[in-house]
Amino acid sequence: MPKSKNAVLIKDYVRKLKKSLERLRYSHQKVIKLSTETEKLTEDELGDWESFTSRFARASDLFLSKLLRALVLRDDPGFQGGFRDFLDRAEKLGYISSADIWMEIRELRNTTAHEYTEEDLAENFGKLLQYVSYIYETEKIFPLIHAT
Numbered sequence: 001m002p003k004s005k006n007a008v009l010i011k012d013y014v015r016k017l018k019k020s021l022e023r024l025r026y027s028h029q030k031v032i033k034l035s036t037e038t039e040k041l042t043e044d045e046l047g048d049w050e051s052f053t054s055r056f057a058r059a060s061d062l063f064l065s066k067l068l069r070a071l072v073l074r075d076d077p078g079f080q081g082g083f084r085d086f087l088d089r090a091e092k093l094g095y096i097s098s099a100d101i102w103m104e105i106r107e108l109r110n111t112t113a114h115e116y117t118e119e120d121l122a123e124n125f126g127k128l129l130q131y132v133s134y135i136y137e138t139e140k141i142f143p144l145i146h147a148t
Contacts, residue, residue: 014067027048059138061109075093084099
């Protein structure tokens, strides 16, 4: 991909991620006060969790599948590999602190899209709260993006 096209994509992904993080924060503020035990939640509260889960997934997808991939290819245009290879390279380049944690976030995102039992939902809600700080930390790389 030509550098100029990649630069345009990166700028667009950063813009979208910033907006996604704003929306995630809004939903996070709503669910942080709620129980993770689904049987204790009202329909409105379950809706708040659904919104948070969806926004977590969107932000993680934008970062992992779009922005991080574009950054790795900007820094190493010939790089090829699978998802885990891109995470390892991103860690080496300093864009993420741990490929393992981001692999767990990706797995959590995939799990939350497919789990429907009450017990699974409660467990996943707790994990989402545990990992959301890593999603917010993506903002720390914004200055690195513009510096190169």
